[in-house]
Amino acid sequence: MIQSLFDGILVGAILSLGAIGLTMIMHILRFANFSHAELLSIGAYSALAFDGLLQALVPALAQKFPALSLTVSLLIAIVLAMAMTGLSAIAIDRLVFRRLRENAGPLTMVFASFGVALIVRNVIGLIFGLRAQHYGSDIAFAILVSADPFLLIKPDQLFVLGVTLVLMLALHLTLSRTPFGFALRAVSENPVLAQVNGINLNRMIRMTWIIGGAIAAVAGILYALNNQLSPVMGRDLTLSLFAAAIVGGIGSIYGAVLGGFLVGLASSLALLVVPAGYNPAIPFLIILVTLYLRPNGLFGEAR
Amino acid sequence: MIEHPANGSPGPHLQVRGLIAGYVPGLPIVRDLSVHVGAGEIVTIIGPNGAGKSTLIKAIAGLVVIEGGEIRLGGSDISGARPDQLADHGIAYVPQSANVFQTLTVQQNLVLASQRLAGNREGRVEAMFDLFADLRERRAIRAGGLSGGQRQMLAIAMALVAEPTLVLMDEPTAGLSPRAAQEVLALIRSIAAEGVSVLLVEQNAKAALRISDRAYVLAEGRNQLQGAAVDLLNDPLVGEIYLGVRRTVPS
Numbered sequence: 020m021i022q023s024l025f026d027g028i029l030v031g032a033i034l035s036l037g038a039i040g041l042t043m044i045m046h047i048l049r050f051a052n053f054s055h056a057e058l059l060s061i062g063a064y065s066a067l068a069f070d071g072l073l074q075a076l077v078p079a080l081a082q083k084f085p086a087l088s089l090t091v092s093l094l095i096a097i098v099l100a101m102a103m104t105g106l107s108a109i110a111i112d113r114l115v116f117r118r119l120r121e122n123a124g125p126l127t128m129v130f131a132s133f134g135v136a137l138i139v140r141n142v143i144g145l146i147f148g149l150r151a152q153h154y155g156s157d158i159a160f161a162i163l164v165s166a167d168p169f170l171l172i173k174p175d176q177l178f179v180l181g182v183t184l185v186l187m188l189a190l191h192l193t194l195s196r197t198p199f200g201f202a203l204r205a206v207s208e209n210p211v212l213a214q215v216n217g218i219n220l221n222r223m224i225r226m227t228w229i230i231g232g233a234i235a236a237v238a239g240i241l242y243a244l245n246n247q248l249s250p251v252m253g254r255d256l257t258l259s260l261f262a263a264a265i266v267g268g269i270g271s272i273y274g275a276v277l278g279g280f281l282v283g284l285a286s287s288l289a290l291l292v293v294p295a296g297y298n299p300a301i302p303f304l305i306i307l308v309t310l311y312l313r314p315n316g317l318f319g320e321a322r
Numbered sequence: 323m324i325e326h327p328a329n330g331s332p333g334p335h336l337q338v339r340g341l342i343a344g345y346v347p348g349l350p351i352v353r354d355l356s357v358h359v360g361a362g363e364i365v366t367i368i369g370p371n372g373a374g375k376s377t378l379i380k381a382i383a384g385l386v387v388i389e390g391g392e393i394r395l396g397g398s399d400i401s402g403a404r405p406d407q408l409a410d411h412g413i414a415y416v417p418q419s420a421n422v423f424q425t426l427t428v429q430q431n432l433v434l435a436s437q438r439l440a441g442n443r444e445g446r447v448e449a450m451f452d453l454f455a456d457l458r459e460r461r462a463i464r465a466g467g468l469s470g471g472q473r474q475m476l477a478i479a480m481a482l483v484a485e486p487t488l489v490l491m492d493e494p495t496a497g498l499s500p501r502a503a504q505e506v507l508a509l510i511r512s513i514a515a516e517g518v519s520v521l522l523v524e525q526n527a528k529a530a531l532r533i534s535d536r537a538y539v540l541a542e543g544r545n546q547l548q549g550a551a552v553d554l555l556n557d558p559l560v561g562e563i564y565l566g567v568r569r570t571v572p573s
Contacts, residue, residue, distance in 0.1 A: 201434040205423045212420060215383060216480065217409035217438030 031283025040231025046270030062236025268319020424466030471502030
């Protein structure tokens with residue numbers, strides 16, 4: 020039970036980060052972006068690439084942090100992967116979504132996002148291969164925190180939680196304290212009024228892609244640290260990310276965070292009562308229940 | 323009615339000539355409209371539903387597609403500029419509804435709206451709180467929790483905080499209590515007294531005409547009548563059609 024709770028919080032943290040970008044883009048650009056989870060893959064794989072590159076260039080960076088499987092090079096690679104993913108998100112927007120935004124309807128954008136997801140997934144498979152990979156070759160051992168109740172924690176997992184908390188705190192302070200944060204929230208709530216108040220909408224859309232992409236990259240890397248890298252990780256996460264965003268209410272960043280934890284916990288705790296094979300159905304159920312009871316989500320505005 | 327001379331003096335602050343604009347290209351709602359507003363002048367647009375009143379204001383604010391004609395502000399052509407560029411140019415637009423950011427606090431709304439100012443933003447925000455004491459008391463609460471009147475005051479404060487030279491208002495008294503509506507109208511007078519031009523669309527035409535210098539009557543996207551507000555207020559035809567005043571039938 021305690022173990023399930025811990026695992027749920029861990030998965031929830033990763034889903035929260037992934038859902039933040041999804042909900043922001045979905046609200047500002049008014050379309051369900053089914054390729055958002057691929058940004059997690061781009062982040063995870065570019066970290067793998069940067070990690071390998073850095074270790075090849077400067078072998079000393081392969082130095083590990085005590086007890087963690089995390090190396091110095093991977094830590095630097097995380098930052099580089101965030102930038103890379105943000106830029107990829109903008110590139111995808113430029114090449115695909117921006118044109119459709121100007122010339123086509125929202126449904127076309129949804130279909131296009133399926134296409135983008137397929138392309139990204141397969142390009143990653145082409146470059147990195149289809150087999151599952153890990154950041155380090157060594158296995159980090161879990162520490163038995165307590166035997167009764169049973170609780171196993173890998174130091175890497177604590178790192179994952181720590182990074183998530185720091186990122187969320189940084190995002191919260193940005194949104195609640197800085198004029199830039201007010202502008203992001205303003206664009207998310209009412210793009211027309213935001214423009215009338217002097218906000219350059221295209222600039223804010225670019226910033227949203229960068230921030231959403233960078234946070235997605237971290238989510239992807241943390242997911243890969245906790246599980247493994249695989250070209251289809253995005254596909255496996257898409258439904259959970261949408262569940263998190265929908266539970267929280269589309270457009271609400273705090274809702275996405277709470278939704279992520281709820282979906283993570285529900286999926287993890289469900290393992291105690293339903294066979295593991297049914298686990299992928301849990302996000303579906305959560306979406307259905309949310310749409311039935313509270314169509315706008317926990318923090319969503321009525322429309 | 324006094325028209326500005328075509329040459330000589332610098333001309334009106336806002337000059338709209340032969341404007342054609344609408345939401346869908348090829349389907350203009352505003353079809354050949356000409357309007358001007360002098361510095362410190364209050365001008366009201368009246369007309370039946372669908373006459374193009376709101377569309378005109380949105381066109382000036384950069385929110386609808388302009389297909390013909392021109393809009394000049396302070397002498398320079400601003401037609402086709404983006405809304406945020408127009409805001410930087412000194413145009414403030416107060417929409418009829420959804421005119422504040424409900425998820426932001428009162429103060430955050432004002433700080434956000436003041437960002438386009440180069441100078442002392444904090445001072446301007448404080449100046450708005452001096453002007454609207456109600457808002458100062460509620461600076462930390464979310465704008466979504468304000469009453470209709472307070473929300474309207476915040477919307478106007480957001481327009482004024484950036485020191486605009488032209489304020490566009492779409493039905494500023496709609497849905498307000500009579501007292502709150504009176505306060506808003508009085509406020510519009512004091513805005514204009516500072517030299518700011520005000521262009522107003524108002525359902526409550528009678529009340530709006532009382533505070534206006536001039537007015538335009540639109541029909542089907544075109545100019546129908548124009549003149550000094552007092553004259554239109556007393557014009558029996560305008561009264562009957564647009565102001566809901568019953569003409570006294572001679573016995």
